[in-house]
Amino acid sequence: MAVNAVRQVMGLPISVDLRDGTQRDADLVFDWLHEVDLRFSPFRLDSEVTRLGDGKIGADEISDDLRHVLALCETYENRSDGVFKVLLPGRRLDPNAIVKGWSVQRAADMLRAAGLRRFCINAGGDVVTAGEPTDGQPWRVGIRHPDNEHEVSVVLGVRNGAVATSAAYERGNHILDGRTGLPAFGLLSMTVHAPDLTTADAVSTAAFAMGSDGPQWAAGQPGCLVYAVDSNYRVFRSPELPVLP
Template identity: 45%
Template sequence: MTTVETVMGIPMSIDVRDDLPQAQVAEAVAAAFASLHAADRRFSRHRPDSELSALDRRELAPGDGSADVREVLAIGERMREATGGAFDVRLPGGGFDTDGVVKGWAAERAARVLRAHGLRTFCLNAGGDVVVGAAPDGSPGWNVGVRSPRHPDRMLAVLTVAEAAVATSGAYERGEHIRDGRTGAPAHELASATVFAGDLTTADVLATAVFALGEAGVAWATGHGARGVLALTADGRLLAAGDLPLAR
């Protein structure tokens, strides 16, 4: 059973392979999407009634935000410190850009909702960032393609994963939206950065951090929660570190 909805302006899908009553699966999927939509309402930069917009207008202090907002800002602050400022959810002119945290964090929470409803064999795809449960019967895991930023119809690699997550950051879809917080300028050393980790919050944040740090971030990420990293440099070199479960 596969269900697709648009959340945060991007298509997100949940593919469930558990042999469970359809009503149970439908309830779990609906609850997971409700969790994703709730995160969008809270963190959207495009909704004037979102909590993030209230922070940007300084109608709300960061410490007075909801538990969710405080958690996301804390993740951003820890990553700012870990990267020496390269990753930063605070914008130079004031305000916040939590996009480098929220999508992976929200999708990981939605995966927890699926598990809480008894689902075990699932794939949640949040606009190309993926968190999966147990491997489908008869397979070593879910195949997750890493698209080439230069040739969208080709794959740089295919990873076979179970009970894990994969996230990719790059400038090939949304343009130069990832900046190096140390300089305020767009990051430019890498064309894409993919991180394989145990959860999607970690994978998504680290993928953005690696992209901001550039080549030095590839090895760095394996000491900060990444199981494996795959990056393509702006001049076409492929860099890898850690354990990458390449499909065979």
């Protein structure tokens, strides 16, 4: 049975395309992501993240999930030499750069644990896939042109992998360089193909914040392939990237 559903969760449209699942499986995904939003949103006064950032709970009182997310944040802060940072001076604790990819990847893991083998979850353009939609064909993942929302720069063929793109065209200059606290510049878009969405999302965010040095750094991360467009419209593309004609 095939199921295709879209809901607004975590402030963005999330679509679930299940080629061998049921509505109950789709509901499992949306229920989990709604729970994540309640627990991890820095914009909710009663969320676990806000209460930790405000000092209302201590580090020894947080959930295992939040402890894991914060450990991932520390890992990428170290890997990026401080470019990726979730706590900047004068700002609230905000691990969203990890939370979205991690939570959607967790949803995919839940589906696999339930026995599903062919599905795609698209969270505002960040995508995780399993198997093939039809035999012999990969999932087609389009990467938006940085200047035109109605055009794609490239289409990737993805099987059992994830793709995440960081850019300023949707939400403005929301990605900051953790070393300076200032908006990132130098790139128009930064796309990472990786085995899982946690990695793809974190690496694309850190690389975008690095600016012109980002594509080379991202391409050096384990399992990562990249497609980037800089501010002069030059393209950096990994040779192994699964580009479709």
